[in-house]
Amino acid sequence: MIPIVSAGLVVFLVVCAAAIAFVRSAIAAIVLFAAYSAVMSVLWLLLNAPDVAMTEAAIGVGVNTVLFVAVVRRVGGTL
Amino acid sequence: MKALSWRRMAVVAALMVLGAVLSVALLLMPEPGVIDHPAHNETARRYLSGIPRDTNTPNIVNAIVTDYRAIDTLGEATVLFVSIIAVGTVLHTGRRRLAAPQRPVSAHADRVLSLAARLVIPFVIVYGAYVTVYGHISPGGGFPGGALLAAALILGTLTFGRGGIPGRAGEGHSSEWFESGALLLYLTVGSIGVWGGGAFLSNLSTGVPAGVWGTVLSGGFIPLIGIAIGVKVAATMVKLFETMDAPDEGSTE
Numbered sequence: 109m110i111p112i113v114s115a116g117l118v119v120f121l122v123v124c125a126a127a128i129a130f131v132r133s134a135i136a137a138i139v140l141f142a143a144y145s146a147v148m149s150v151l152w153l154l155l156n157a158p159d160v161a162m163t164e165a166a167i168g169v170g171v172n173t174v175l176f177v178a179v180v181r182r183v184g185g186t187l
Numbered sequence: 188m189k190a191l192s193w194r195r196m197a198v199v200a201a202l203m204v205l206g207a208v209l210s211v212a213l214l215l216m217p218e219p220g221v222i223d224h225p226a227h228n229e230t231a232r233r234y235l236s237g238i239p240r241d242t243n244t245p246n247i248v249n250a251i252v253t254d255y256r257a258i259d260t261l262g263e264a265t266v267l268f269v270s271i272i273a274v275g276t277v278l279h280t281g282r283r284r285l286a287a288p289q290r291p292v293s294a295h296a297d298r299v300l301s302l303a304a305r306l307v308i309p310f311v312i313v314y315g316a317y318v319t320v321y322g323h324i325s326p327g328g329g330f331p332g333g334a335l336l337a338a339a340l341i342l343g344t345l346t347f348g349r350g351g352i353p354g355r356a357g358e359g360h361s362s363e364w365f366e367s368g369a370l371l372l373y374l375t376v377g378s379i380g381v382w383g384g385g386a387f388l389s390n391l392s393t394g395v396p397a398g399v400w401g402t403v404l405s406g407g408f409i410p411l412i413g414i415a416i417g418v419k420v421a422a423t424m425v426k427l428f429e430t431m432d433a434p435d436e437g438s439t440e
Binding site for chain 2: 158159161162163165166167170171174175178179181182
């Protein structure tokens with residue numbers, strides 16, 4: 109069961125990474141990046157790295173998203 | 188146009204070569220998880236067997252970050268410090284600009300958002316403090332704990348506007364004080380080792396009390412280092428957000 113879940117999550121990661129490169133809207137890319145980080149943190153947990161999983165969830169999903177949104181607002185990009 | 192297409196073809200060729208090299212390198216990597224993997228060397232064995240004796244803490248990752256490699260972590264804290272200086276220099280939000288009438292990002296905080304934030308923020312703060320303080324005996328540590336604290340504070344700023352949280356004035360400099368204070372705490376804790384006759388940031392070997400295994404007060408100065416990192420990370424994130432989010436003079440928002 110766990111290998112299937114992991115494989116599904118890895119496929120999601122690859123699709124997500126490609127989508128980040130191709131979407132036009134900044135906010136869509138930021139949300140996709142947050143989704144990438146969230147899935148990555150689940151994968152870290154499945155790899156028995158709870159420390160890294162927590163850091164990925166807190167910094168990758170939370171703080172990175174906020175900072176990216178703040179930067180896009182700051183430079184006057186369209187969200 | 189001709190030159191451009193040549194350049195584009197060169198880029199494509201270079202990327203293909205790079206991709207080929209990386210694919211070959213990936214295939215040559217040792218299979219993960221095998222018993223004779225090169226990562227299973229004497230370094231890993233040394234850490235696994237030595238950390239309970241050297242640091243008196245069960246969390247090996249945290250022990251490496253805050254004890255064996257504490258000077259590297261100090262470097263990371265300095266990187267955070269420098270990033271704040273760089274962002275502040277580029278954006279130059281001095282007192283004068285912050286004093287300008289500002290429309291907070293969040294003036295339109297609606298009922299649902301503000302209720303949810305009121306409900307969530309206290310728990311996030313408590314959990315962030317827990318993750319920071321218990322970092323050496325359970326998964327966690329200063330970096331995720333500090334990020335959680337910062338997330339709670341930024342959520343508060345986003346929802347209630349700057350100065351909307353009691354005790355946080357509109358253009359306060361508290362994050363700067365916490366930022367510098369955490370770095371100073373780190374350096375002070377590190378110099379305990381020097382006073383004890385050892386090297387900078389040396390822990391139990393210079394006679395710092397080891398404490399009781401598995402409790403908060405264990406591992407010598409590791410909890411203090413964890414708190415310093417947590418406060419530092421939280422202050423850096425909050426300061427970065429506030430610097431980015433501060434309205435500048437020509438803003439028409």
